[in-house]
Amino acid sequence: MITTIRGQNLLSLHDVSREAIVEVLDTAESFVEVHRRTVKKVPALKGRVVASLFFEESTRTRLSFETAAKRLSADVLSLAVASSSVKKGESLRDTIATIDALGLDAVVLRHRSSGAAEQVSRFVPHVRVINAGDGLHQHPTQGLLDAFTIRQVLAERRGITPSDTGATLFDGLHILIVGDILHSRVARSDVDAYVTLGAQVRVAAPGTLLPVDIATWPVEVVDDFDEALEWADVIGLLRLQNERGTGSFVPSLREFTTTFGLTAARARRLRPETLLMHPGPINRGVELDSVVADLPAAIIERQVSNGVPIRMAVLYLTVAGVTSEVA
Amino acid sequence: MAAVIVRNGLVVGPESATVADVLVVDGVIVAVGEGLDAPSRSREVDATGCWVGPGLVDLHTHLREPGGESAETIESGSRAAAVGGFTAVVAMPNTEPALDNVALVTYVLDQGSRALVDVAVAGAITLGRQGERLAPMAELAALGVRLFSDDGTGVQDAAVMRRALSYARPLGIRLAQHCEDTNLAAGGSMNEGALSSRLGLVGRPAAAEEIMVARDIELVRLTGAPLHFLHLSTARSLAAVGAARDEGLPVTAEVAPHHFTLDESACENYDAHYKVNPPLRSRDDVAAVRASLVNGWADAVATDHAPHAAELKDLPFDEAPAGMLGLEHAASLTFEALGSSSADPIRFFALLSRSPARIASLRHGDARVRHSGHGGAVVAGEDANLVVFDPSARWRASRDRLQSLAYNTPYDGRELEGRVRTTIVRGDVVVDEGVLA
Structure with a gap:
C-alpha cells in the first residue's frame, strides 16, 4: 500500500x-489558486526536467500535463509519437535511454500497451515515472482529477472548503459508472479512487463490456x-472505444445507445x-445525448480544467518529493 | 576404437534401476554390469551417486533456423540441448519460411547432421502453417519425417484438421497440435482471469485451449489417426486427454516445465520473459500439470524452447513475442517437480527420454534422417546416447551462462536441484561436469 506518492512513481x-x-487532492487545491493569479507560475520545479512522452494520441491529457509542468517552472521535453515505438524503428527502451541522456527528473508516459509505464520505470529507476494512461490498465491522474472534481463541486454546494473535508464527502456517495468498463483504463482508476x-x-454495461473478473471488483x-440512474449521486460515463474494436462487442451503436446511453429521455429521470x-x-x-452533455449538472469541462492542478500536484509530489511550502 | 566407461552410476532402465558400469565402444553400448574391465585408454566417467539413463529427447524445440538466426541456430541450439542432457531434439517447423517442403527439411537435416546432438524435424501440417492446404506430408515422410505440426498456432479449421489426420494415418506419421482457438485467444498475452483484468492485459482463456483439445479428441475418434497434444497447460485439457487415452484413443500429451513451475502471477510486473503461449496459468492449473507428471495424464515433458532476441523481450508485454528458453533447465525442473530427493528416476527418464523418443519415432536409428536410436533401455547393443544426472547437485541458473544465443530464460537466478553432469551422444562425451567438452 502506497501511503504517499511523494518521491514515488505514479503508475496505478x-x-x-x-x-x-487526499494528499494529492489537497495539494491540487492549493494549486487552483495559482491559476487565478496573473502570473500563473510557481518555482517549485525550477531547473527540473520533465519529459512528456505520448506514444498514443491525446489532446487534453498531454496539454494539461505540459501546462502543469510549465506552471511549476519545470523544463518540458515533449515528444509525441502517435504510433508504436516499434513501427518507428526504435524501441521504447532506446527512446527512454536517449531522452534520459539529456538529464531527466520525470517522465510522463502515455502508451497504448498496458504496463509500459512500469517497464519504463525499470529502464530508468532514477527517474520518476507518471503514467498518463497505459493501454487498458490505468490512468491514475484521470482517477485523481475525477475524485478532485466531485469533491470540489460537492464542497461548493455546501459552502465549505474542499481541503477541509478530507475524504468525508465520499462517505456513502453513490457513483454509477456506465459503459465500456472492459476496455477502460479510466474505469479502473476511477473505481480504485472512489472505493x-x-x-x-x-x-452498468452490456455483458460483453464487463471484465471477466467483475465479480471480484x-x-x-x-x-x-x-x-x-435514480440511485446515483454521480454518473461517470465512459467512452465507447471504437478505435479498440469495441464496436464488435455490441450489436450496433444504436442498440448501445438505446440500452446504455444517457439519452435525453433518460436524463429527464435524473435527480x-x-x-x-x-x-x-x-x-x-x-x-450521451448532445443536450445532456450541456446540462448544468454536467461537469465535463470542469474535469478538463481540473486536469492542470491535479497534474501539478502529482508532478510536485512525485518529483520534489519533500514536504515544503508550495511558494 | 573409442571407448567410454561410465562407472558406478545408478543405471535406470524402463522398469528397474541398478548400480552398474556402462561400457561404450564406437558409439554403441557393449556391456552393462558391475566391475567391468575397460579397454586401455578408455575415457572414464565417474557416475557415483548419479543416475545413468538414456539421453533426453525433446519433442518441442524451436531452433529458429532458417530465418531467426539472431536468436538461435541449429548449432547453438544443439549446444544448449547437450548441456541440458538432450541427445536428440525435434526441431519445430515454424521457421521463416516454415518447414513445409523437401528442400527446407533437407536443409535442416543437413545442418542437424553436423550438430552436437541428433536433430529430427517436425514438418508443417499445412503449407506455410496457414491452416488451409496440406503440406506434402507423404514426400516429407519419405525423407524420414515422423512428426508434423503447425506449432505456434494450431490448425484452426476442423475440416482441414480432419483431412490432415486422415491423410497422415496410412503414412504412419503422427500429427502434433498446438491447441488454442485463435479467435478466443485473439490479442491475448497472458492467462485470462482476475490478474489479466487488473493488469489491463487481454487474456487468453483456458477455454481457448480446452475447446481445441476436445475438438481434436473427437477428430481422433473420427479418423483413428494418432495425435500428440503439445504443451497442455490446464487441468481440464489434461483430464480430457487422459480420459481419451483410457478409452483407447491413440493420443499422447506433453507438458512444458514452465507450465508446472511458474504460474500467471509471474506476469504481474509486465516482464515479457514470462510471456508464452499457451500462457502461464492459474495456480490450480499449475498444480494439475505438475500432478500429470505422476498420474500418467502427461506422457512426456517437452521444453518448447523458444529463443527470442533480447530486444524483443524488452518490448511492452502485449507487443513482445511469446516464448521462453527451456533446454538447459528442463531436467532440473522436472526432477524438482517429481519431488527432488524423492523423485523416481524411472519416471524421470520415462518423461524426458523414453516416451518422447517413442512419440517422435526416434527409438531406432534411421540413416535417411541421420539419427541414432534414443530412449531405449541401457543395455548392450543400444546406440550410446546417454546422460549422467546428478540428483544431489545444487546450482543457480544464470542467463549469462547459457549456450543458447538468446537470453530469454525465465529462471535467471533461480536455485535448481539436480543437474546434468555428462551427456554422451553416439558414444562421444559432449558434455562433462556440466560443461561442453
Whole structure:
C-alpha cells in the first residue's frame, strides 16, 4: 500500500491509500489558486526536467500535463509519437535511454500497451515515472482529477472548503459508472479512487463490456440501468472505444445507445443534483445525448480544467518529493 | 576404437534401476554390469551417486533456423540441448519460411547432421502453417519425417484438421497440435482471469485451449489417426486427454516445465520473459500439470524452447513475442517437480527420454534422417546416447551462462536441484561436469 506518492512513481491507483489520495487532492487545491493569479507560475520545479512522452494520441491529457509542468517552472521535453515505438524503428527502451541522456527528473508516459509505464520505470529507476494512461490498465491522474472534481463541486454546494473535508464527502456517495468498463483504463482508476475514498460504486454495461473478473471488483453490477440512474449521486460515463474494436462487442451503436446511453429521455429521470461526468472525448449521441452533455449538472469541462492542478500536484509530489511550502 | 566407461552410476532402465558400469565402444553400448574391465585408454566417467539413463529427447524445440538466426541456430541450439542432457531434439517447423517442403527439411537435416546432438524435424501440417492446404506430408515422410505440426498456432479449421489426420494415418506419421482457438485467444498475452483484468492485459482463456483439445479428441475418434497434444497447460485439457487415452484413443500429451513451475502471477510486473503461449496459468492449473507428471495424464515433458532476441523481450508485454528458453533447465525442473530427493528416476527418464523418443519415432536409428536410436533401455547393443544426472547437485541458473544465443530464460537466478553432469551422444562425451567438452 502506497501511503504517499511523494518521491514515488505514479503508475496505478490500485495500491494507493486514502491518505495518499487526499494528499494529492489537497495539494491540487492549493494549486487552483495559482491559476487565478496573473502570473500563473510557481518555482517549485525550477531547473527540473520533465519529459512528456505520448506514444498514443491525446489532446487534453498531454496539454494539461505540459501546462502543469510549465506552471511549476519545470523544463518540458515533449515528444509525441502517435504510433508504436516499434513501427518507428526504435524501441521504447532506446527512446527512454536517449531522452534520459539529456538529464531527466520525470517522465510522463502515455502508451497504448498496458504496463509500459512500469517497464519504463525499470529502464530508468532514477527517474520518476507518471503514467498518463497505459493501454487498458490505468490512468491514475484521470482517477485523481475525477475524485478532485466531485469533491470540489460537492464542497461548493455546501459552502465549505474542499481541503477541509478530507475524504468525508465520499462517505456513502453513490457513483454509477456506465459503459465500456472492459476496455477502460479510466474505469479502473476511477473505481480504485472512489472505493478507496469511501464511495459506493455501481457499474452498468452490456455483458460483453464487463471484465471477466467483475465479480471480484468492489463494485455492484447494475441489473436495471434506469433504476440505477435514480440511485446515483454521480454518473461517470465512459467512452465507447471504437478505435479498440469495441464496436464488435455490441450489436450496433444504436442498440448501445438505446440500452446504455444517457439519452435525453433518460436524463429527464435524473435527480437535478446528480453530477454527470465524462473523461472525454465524447462520442455525442452514443454515450450521451448532445443536450445532456450541456446540462448544468454536467461537469465535463470542469474535469478538463481540473486536469492542470491535479497534474501539478502529482508532478510536485512525485518529483520534489519533500514536504515544503508550495511558494 | 573409442571407448567410454561410465562407472558406478545408478543405471535406470524402463522398469528397474541398478548400480552398474556402462561400457561404450564406437558409439554403441557393449556391456552393462558391475566391475567391468575397460579397454586401455578408455575415457572414464565417474557416475557415483548419479543416475545413468538414456539421453533426453525433446519433442518441442524451436531452433529458429532458417530465418531467426539472431536468436538461435541449429548449432547453438544443439549446444544448449547437450548441456541440458538432450541427445536428440525435434526441431519445430515454424521457421521463416516454415518447414513445409523437401528442400527446407533437407536443409535442416543437413545442418542437424553436423550438430552436437541428433536433430529430427517436425514438418508443417499445412503449407506455410496457414491452416488451409496440406503440406506434402507423404514426400516429407519419405525423407524420414515422423512428426508434423503447425506449432505456434494450431490448425484452426476442423475440416482441414480432419483431412490432415486422415491423410497422415496410412503414412504412419503422427500429427502434433498446438491447441488454442485463435479467435478466443485473439490479442491475448497472458492467462485470462482476475490478474489479466487488473493488469489491463487481454487474456487468453483456458477455454481457448480446452475447446481445441476436445475438438481434436473427437477428430481422433473420427479418423483413428494418432495425435500428440503439445504443451497442455490446464487441468481440464489434461483430464480430457487422459480420459481419451483410457478409452483407447491413440493420443499422447506433453507438458512444458514452465507450465508446472511458474504460474500467471509471474506476469504481474509486465516482464515479457514470462510471456508464452499457451500462457502461464492459474495456480490450480499449475498444480494439475505438475500432478500429470505422476498420474500418467502427461506422457512426456517437452521444453518448447523458444529463443527470442533480447530486444524483443524488452518490448511492452502485449507487443513482445511469446516464448521462453527451456533446454538447459528442463531436467532440473522436472526432477524438482517429481519431488527432488524423492523423485523416481524411472519416471524421470520415462518423461524426458523414453516416451518422447517413442512419440517422435526416434527409438531406432534411421540413416535417411541421420539419427541414432534414443530412449531405449541401457543395455548392450543400444546406440550410446546417454546422460549422467546428478540428483544431489545444487546450482543457480544464470542467463549469462547459457549456450543458447538468446537470453530469454525465465529462471535467471533461480536455485535448481539436480543437474546434468555428462551427456554422451553416439558414444562421444559432449558434455562433462556440466560443461561442453
